[in-house]
Structure formats: C-alpha cells, structure tokens
Amino acid sequence: MGIHRGHKARPGEWLAEKFIFLVSLSAILMVLLIFLFVAREALPVFLGQTNTALVQKPIPPVEMDKHSPAELQAYLELTPDQYAKMNKATLRSLMDVKVEAQDDVPEDFRNDPDAKINTTEWKYLVDSHKWSGYDKPEYIWQPVGQIKKFNIIPLFVGTLKITLIGLLFAVPLAVGAAIYVSQLARPRVREIVKPAIELLSGIPSVVVGVFALLVMATVLQSIFHYQTRLNAFVAGIALGFAVIPVIFSIAEDALTSVPRAYTQGALALGASRWQTAWQIVLPAALPGVFAAAVLGFGRAIGETMIVLMVCSASVMSWSIFDSARSITTTIAAEMAEAVNGGPHYRILFMLGALLFAATFVSNMIGDFVIHRFKLKLEGKR
Amino acid sequence: MKKFAILLAATTLAASAFAGNITVKGSDTLVILAQKWAEVYMGQHTDVKIQVSGGGTGTGFAALQSQTTDLCDASRKAKGAEIAGCLKAFAARPTEYKVALDGLSVYVNPENPLKELTVAQVGDIFTGKIKNWKEVGGADAPITVYSRENSSGTYEFFKANVLMGKDFAASAQTMPGTAAIVQAVVKDKNGIGYGGAAYGGSSKLLSIKKTDTSPAIAPNEETVVNGTYPIWRHLFVYVDPAKDKGEIAAYLTWIRSDEGQKYVKDIGYYPLPKNLRSN
Numbered sequence: 001m002g003i004h005r006g007h008k009a010r011p012g013e014w015l016a017e018k019f020i021f022l023v024s025l026s027a028i029l030m031v032l033l034i035f036l037f038v039a040r041e042a043l044p045v046f047l048g049q050t051n052t053a054l055v056q057k058p059i060p061p062v063e064m065d066k067h068s069p070a071e072l073q074a075y076l077e078l079t080p081d082q083y084a085k086m087n088k089a090t091l092r093s094l095m096d097v098k099v100e101a102q103d104d105v106p107e108d109f110r111n112d113p114d115a116k117i118n119t120t121e122w123k124y125l126v127d128s129h130k131w132s133g134y135d136k137p138e139y140i141w142q143p144v145g146q147i148k149k150f151n152i153i154p155l156f157v158g159t160l161k162i163t164l165i166g167l168l169f170a171v172p173l174a175v176g177a178a179i180y181v182s183q184l185a186r187p188r189v190r191e192i193v194k195p196a197i198e199l200l201s202g203i204p205s206v207v208v209g210v211f212a213l214l215v216m217a218t219v220l221q222s223i224f225h226y227q228t229r230l231n232a233f234v235a236g237i238a239l240g241f242a243v244i245p246v247i248f249s250i251a252e253d254a255l256t257s258v259p260r261a262y263t264q265g266a267l268a269l270g271a272s273r274w275q276t277a278w279q280i281v282l283p284a285a286l287p288g289v290f291a292a293a294v295l296g297f298g299r300a301i302g303e304t305m306i307v308l309m310v311c312s313a314s315v316m317s318w319s320i321f322d323s324a325r326s327i328t329t330t331i332a333a334e335m336a337e338a339v340n341g342g343p344h345y346r347i348l349f350m351l352g353a354l355l356f357a358a359t360f361v362s363n364m365i366g367d368f369v370i371h372r373f374k375l376k377l378e379g380k381r
Numbered sequence: 382m383k384k385f386a387i388l389l390a391a392t393t394l395a396a397s398a399f400a401g402n403i404t405v406k407g408s409d410t411l412v413i414l415a416q417k418w419a420e421v422y423m424g425q426h427t428d429v430k431i432q433v434s435g436g437g438t439g440t441g442f443a444a445l446q447s448q449t450t451d452l453c454d455a456s457r458k459a460k461g462a463e464i465a466g467c468l469k470a471f472a473a474r475p476t477e478y479k480v481a482l483d484g485l486s487v488y489v490n491p492e493n494p495l496k497e498l499t500v501a502q503v504g505d506i507f508t509g510k511i512k513n514w515k516e517v518g519g520a521d522a523p524i525t526v527y528s529r530e531n532s533s534g535t536y537e538f539f540k541a542n543v544l545m546g547k548d549f550a551a552s553a554q555t556m557p558g559t560a561a562i563v564q565a566v567v568k569d570k571n572g573i574g575y576g577g578a579a580y581g582g583s584s585k586l587l588s589i590k591k592t593d594t595s596p597a598i599a600p601n602e603e604t605v606v607n608g609t610y611p612i613w614r615h616l617f618v619y620v621d622p623a624k625d626k627g628e629i630a631a632y633l634t635w636i637r638s639d640e641g642q643k644y645v646k647d648i649g650y651y652p653l654p655k656n657l658r659s660n
Contacts, residue, residue: 228552340466
C-alpha cells in the first residue's frame, strides 16, 4: 500500500514511506530474533538434553583410549569442532575435571536417592516431589546447591498472585480517576490532576521499590498485622502504583474520545452528569478501558525491580500475606551467576520463553475481545 | 550474530594488545575492593589502565572463557563446568589466587536478647527446622528468616557450610543485597540474616559456637584471620595462566602484598594471613 491521494507520491514521500516500512520491519525482525535467541538457549530443556543428576559415573581418564572419539565427544559435551582442536592433554584434564566434580560430592549426598535424579525432567519441573528431608511432596525452587530443584510452579503462582493483586488495586483506581478526569472534573482541576497522575509513570520502578521496602511495608503491616513484613500484598500494591499511570492514560484517552454527541444527548434528555458518565460514556469506551487493563497486565507481569526489592521468597502458597517470587525477578536475579550453558541457565531461558508466550497469548486475547466489543458496539453483529 | 561476535573479539583483542591494560570482571562481593585496588595501583603506575566491572561470579567466568576479561573475581571456587569451559577455551585450567578473607556474621535485631548460637542451630533456623526464638533460648516469637538471592556467592557458601547442603526454608525472604538484609533485620524484631561482618550496621552480630561445648566467638578481624570464628571463606581471583605474566602478574603480586592487603580492611573484608600471601 502506498500513499494514494489521487496523485503520484513525490520521491521524498516515497523515500519516507519506505524508510518507515523498513523501521517497522526491523522491529518485527528484532522481536523474532529475540524470541529465536531465547528459544535456542532454552531448547535443551524442552528436548530433555540436560542432566543434573548429582551422582554420575565418570569415565576414569586412564580408560580414555577404550572409548571411541564420538563417545568421548558426547561425554565431554564438546562440539565436533572443539573436539578436533583438542590435544590429548587437554582432553585428559577435561576428564579429570569430571572425576574431581564427583569426588567433591559430600559423603551425605552420595547415598541420597535424590542424587540420582535428573531434576530437569518435566515431571520434576512441574509436579511436586517428595525430596529427602521433607515430610511430604513439595514444589521447590532451589536451583543452587548439591541437589538442584527447579520446580517452576511456585514462580508461576507468585507471578500471578502479585500481578492480580496489583491489577485489583490499580484497575478500579485508575479507571475511576479516568472517569473523573475526563467526565466530571472542572477544567482547572483536570489540568492539575491529569499531569500529576501521569507524572507517576516517570518515577523509576527502583524508587517505588525502595519506598515500598522501607515505608509501605511497615505502614501496611501496622494496619493489617500480618506476620511476614515483606509479602505479595505489599509487592502487589507497590506494583499497582507503577501500573496506575499506564491504565489511567489509555482509559482516559478512550473515555475522552467518546463522541461529544453521546454526552450532549444524554444530558439533554435529563440524565445527570454521573448517570451520563457511568451509563453512557463508560459502556461506549469499554473496549478502550479493557485494552488499558490488558496493557496494565502486561506491564505488571513484566515488572521486575519492584517485586525484586519487596519480596522474593519462592513459597508455594496462594495466601496474599505470604511472600512470593515472580518469574521476572528470578531471571533478573539469577542469570548473572548461573553457569553459562548449564542447566540453571537453560531453565531461566525457558522461563523467559514461557513468559514471552504468556504475554503474547494475553495480548492476543485482549486484541480479540476488543475487536468483538467494537463490532458489537458498532452494531455489525 | 557471528559478525557481531567477531567484531567484539577484534575490539577486545585490540584492547588487550594495548600495553598495560587490564580488565577485571566478576563477583559483586569483590567489586568494591577490586575498584579500590585498581584506583590505588593506577595512581602508582600511571602507564597501567585497569577496568573493573561486576556482574557476578558466573558472569566473570563466562567472560574469562570468552577471553573478554583478563582477571575474574570470584566469591566462590570455580565449578567443574566452569573449569571445563576454560579448558575448552584456552586449553588450561585457570590459575586460582586467594586474595582476601571474609567472615560471615549472623545478624539479629538489636532488641533481641539472644547473644550466641551454635553453627548447627543457625543451620536449623535457616532450613526452617527451628521456627520459634524460644527453641534457642530467646523470647516466644516466630523467627523471620532473611536470606540472599541464590545468585550470591554468600548464599552458596552459607548453604554448603552452615546448612550443610540442606535447602533454605521456602519462607526465607530473599533480599537483593547484604545491606537490604541488615535493613530488614533492623526493622523486624524477630528477623535473622547473614552477611559480611562489615555490613552489620546497627544490627546485632551474634557470637557463634562451633559445637555445643566450644566457646562462643564474636566475628572480628582477629578471630576470622586466626580461624577461630567458624564461618569464613576465601575470596579469589582467577586468571588464564598464559596471561599471567608482565603487568598482570605484577598486579596480582601487588594485590597480595602487604601494601595491597592494607586496603582489604577498608572495604570490610579481612587481609590474608601472611602464610597465604605467596603461592
């Protein structure tokens, strides 16, 4: 498609159009590349190629010659290229390292039944398991230590818990504020309130996090008297502050763009301003308001810093006054120390891929619902 | 992707070819100390440039393998997979240098009447086996446990040597840094946390008993350096042995000399005992 206004596009316009097209194309390409990168790093987990069993039987270095090059290459996790470049002494050191790693396993863990488990199998990733030392099957995320436990369920529960609290807090407030500002407020009040709320989005999330950590946590604890000072509730409320400006500005735009004729018609028929706002304008702007909430959800589920500062214990619990750990927090906090290419690193990328998929699906649903709403409103269905 | 990698490698090569340019990367625990050393050393040797960055021990080892850094700061020993990575990258094990000592203290709220715990009791508190202060002779109140992110070398060390490899309680609050732990413990009168002694601030540092019968030892320079305080660790610098000559070797020697070790205490860690300084 080009610019068709009844005349041929001038060269400058043509160039500008193509340039904009290229930019948008590169954005799509970028998203695709990022996704491919994340998926590639996570692939070994999906294919079940990682093994975290603590006790494995190493090949003694003296038996090196008894094994075929292909076996050795697989055992030492080398690419054919790397293998070709290795000299014998280096290969031997690599084998020594494997033996040393086994020798380093503390005595207590040698006979632990868990030590033979490959904890990156799907059943350990998503289902509870009765680990030794625990009384009952549990969902545990403890990726560092002798027996690495990578159950991702607590992280999903934590993410949903915090996001939902944040949205439950933010959506009514933000939409209410949007209705007030766009429909009820006098122009002078609107000129102060609107920029003030939008200014909230200018506060870096680290600052919101510190504020929540030092002030809000204490205040909320003194009001609600729960036991854990830093919990999902505090994180959710703090998250709400980050999400409010996003929802507010989109919802306010949607409400303002409802044709004046609707409002004028309603007022002329004798409806009060409140009735007009609540029963005429809000329903008409509902798709936009819904879009605001969906985008707010996207912002909330992707927010890292606030949750990282306020609470991050991977407890498997739906109680809002227990702590929680979100997926983004986990990735941000653990990626730096994970051994590159190791199981922990791969699982973190897998979490990233799942998060990507989750936001993608939620945006798709949002888009679909908005489309349906629009058709309905315009009376085309 | 590949082109970018080549470009990156080329610029790094160009950078390391420049005489007297040393890059240091790795542990966040060590980054302040490494910066201090670099600053002082560069002041004395104006022809040497040292670039220090953090990012974590794992990041440091990754950079050591991709040869984008000369020195890797580490708050823990290299893991098997990391040594294997180095062997694949430059056909040699990285050389390990011990550069400082760190004593880990156990913090509680200043109002907590408790003065001492055994290592085993500390372990049981952090695994969640002991849930109430009265079980260890304190007030009748539930214990709130504050821990570090599992990316921290401190977390790993504590898990291996105090919890004896057992899992931290799921309810343990994970804090982004030692300062945040101290902050939380000071605000929470039932809190307990751990970290470097120097970060203790206005929290109370518990004395630690190795066993039920041994004396309680308070963490300070003397007890950490002579090894009587039971919870301590080494901090390391790793280097590719092929690069361990010239400027880099001189810098590493200086770090572990009396002169270099003088600055360790300013940052809150403890100098190496004399017998460990040359290896």
